[in-house]
Amino acid sequence: MKKCDLLLKNCREVVTPLYDTARGAEAGLFNCTSNTDISITDGFIDEIGENLSREAAEEMDASSYVALPGLIDSHTHLVYGGSREEEFILRLKGASYEEIAAAGGGIKNSVHHTRSLTEDELFELALPRMEELLAYGTTTVEIKSGYGLDTENELKMLRVIRRLRKAFPDTIVATFMGPHEIPPGETEKSYMDKVCQEMLPRVRAEELAEFADIFVEKGVFSPESGKRYFKEAQKLGFRLKIHADELHPLGGAELAARFKAVSADHLMQISHQGIQALAESDTVATLLPGTSFFLMMKDYAPARSLISAGAMVALASDYNPGSNHGFNMQFVMNLAAMKLKMTPGEIINAVTVNAAHALSLSDRGRIAPGKRADLILLDIPNYKYLFYNYGINNVAKVIKSGMVIIENTRRISHMPQL
């Protein structure tokens, strides 16, 4: 009898995607089995089934838990200085974009504070955010630069991400996003020159990021700048991502498909042609409903049209200090059900395998032999409850690479009788 490191006995349910990507006829398919054991060796899943006969270094009674693959958040801006709760309160009062900017808000606020902090300070700010996000069930997270907006500060942000990668092994994916905004004192052209001539080569030389992202939007970067950036980044070996068709349909999705980008993100205003382009490509349509919610927008991305057309859909948080200060992927799943009208199966695929695909990761996203043992154990009676029991944390334990790294607990004392 082969010995394993950790044996989860009798999971109430094991819920997992069936395939390494889910689209078309498979978009909503998943597997759910009851009373299932999971055996883990050397950080990877090696066997799944009923009543496994395995000797185990450690055995856990999982009969009160529903097991899901660890959630994969493929789009965040988790490293930043400052916070923007003042701006959020102003927005609640109905302040316009211009009024918020005049009050010192907007992305320029985050750029100012991020520039003013040292690498050490930014790292210390990011650590508790990482821990909290793990505690809410995210076991893989992408983090972008993009609040530096000059060579020195973009590299500083990416070095912070590199330190986080060391602190949280196999958990973080780094994306360079110099072209997040045009900084003061630059034109689109002059800044894009710096991005392409200085930043991209430096990031590559120091191996600070695998992905390169750009915000193509009216008043930010044009599709032409997008093309130039994609060409330069691709030449240097970066994989591509894009903030596309968020506020205006500028053809960002089509551009992503043409350049074989790994993902096109946001897509609230994607055109019919854009949907077709993604459907015919391997570019993942990454939807960020938390941002629509936080910005109190009427528009959510057209998830149903994307799925019907055959596009691969992922869900992510867009966690950032301005347009969505929310990292709870369970709530993102709830919004996907309620606002995007995605089915539970489509959502489960979108926060696991399809999100992994958007990060070019094939070692995770499913509970299957050979996959990395990134698992979350939910304290709920069945997987449907995850959508029903909302706005809270349903995660009891988080397993990363086969090890229980988080246990959400609570000390309760007897109530006083006065």
Add this chain to the structure above:
Amino acid sequence: MKKCDLLLKNCREVVTPLYDTARGAEAGLFNCTSNTDISITDGFIDEIGENLSREAAEEMDASSYVALPGLIDSHTHLVYGGSREEEFILRLKGASYEEIAAAGGGIKNSVHHTRSLTEDELFELALPRMEELLAYGTTTVEIKSGYGLDTENELKMLRVIRRLRKAFPDTIVATFMGPHEIPPGETEKSYMDKVCQEMLPRVRAEELAEFADIFVEKGVFSPESGKRYFKEAQKLGFRLKIHADELHPLGGAELAARFKAVSADHLMQISHQGIQALAESDTVATLLPGTSFFLMMKDYAPARSLISAGAMVALASDYNPGSNHGFNMQFVMNLAAMKLKMTPGEIINAVTVNAAHALSLSDRGRIAPGKRADLILLDIPNYKYLFYNYGINNVAKVIKSGMVIIENTRRISHMPQL
């Protein structure tokens, strides 16, 4: 130097309503002081200020916490049998009310399961719900009957609530809500006869509830039944509550004002006359935005009109198995900001003093000398953050009647390096 039981030293912020009720010019007023101590004796607050010179049996460094009064949830249906996640999944697919009923959903589902369980079983189901709700910062909660719909089962539910009151002293307020729905086999008239002739007197005789509530709505109870019920209940000494103007403007708010009900709840379809009636009364307008959110309705209650007119506004969760399986009052506060356009001050008053008023409680809801020491300590840099950092639990510690009863903690292990 007078000795106290517990001294909270240097709260980062102490945030509290100024008055025992907040309406009109005071609707949005509150107080926020930094570096403030709170001293507690015999379960009540006895002094608040900077650098209090007090000897203390126990002292806590509260410098990393924002202190708020414990949240008061004045409208829940927390005791029930069964759960209705299947129905929620059906609703996500666009199923109509009729389709859900045909599939065994709706309130009749909860009635069926609640009737089939014993008092012990219902109590065991309710206990973890209570603990979770406390852990999310609710230190006072109203619970209604209303899934029994016959004398025996309504009394059973109220006895469960009585046992919960003993387990959680000074935490729970009981409301009789026999007229929640017309049970199968009864007409409105025949059931209302039973409610008035059997149930109300029995509930009174056994002192099982202080409040009496009714659902006045098309297809449920008419305003005429409401009048009859209010008269009978008032005669027996109950204070009155009403589920009013939720789906149709039937004049429930006006009825509440006329009978001096303590609260009129829901109010999504309240008329202009209804708003005026509440504004001129002491009846609290209790808004339940979580229900609009969970039911994916476009309509939220007209909070701004109610506040402008001078009505007293409270917020509650409506936690129940069908129309809102959500108990997180922090998220209710967020929805109040985003969907009801209430200001932070109005929201703080609405979940504390005005909610206390809706439960006829004058001993709590403010951080002030003489008030019960029900406090929540939030792990955030300032109170604005509570609205910004959403969809999660910001509560670190819960203090009930002067004692720390909940500490939300987390065990974190080092990450494995494969």
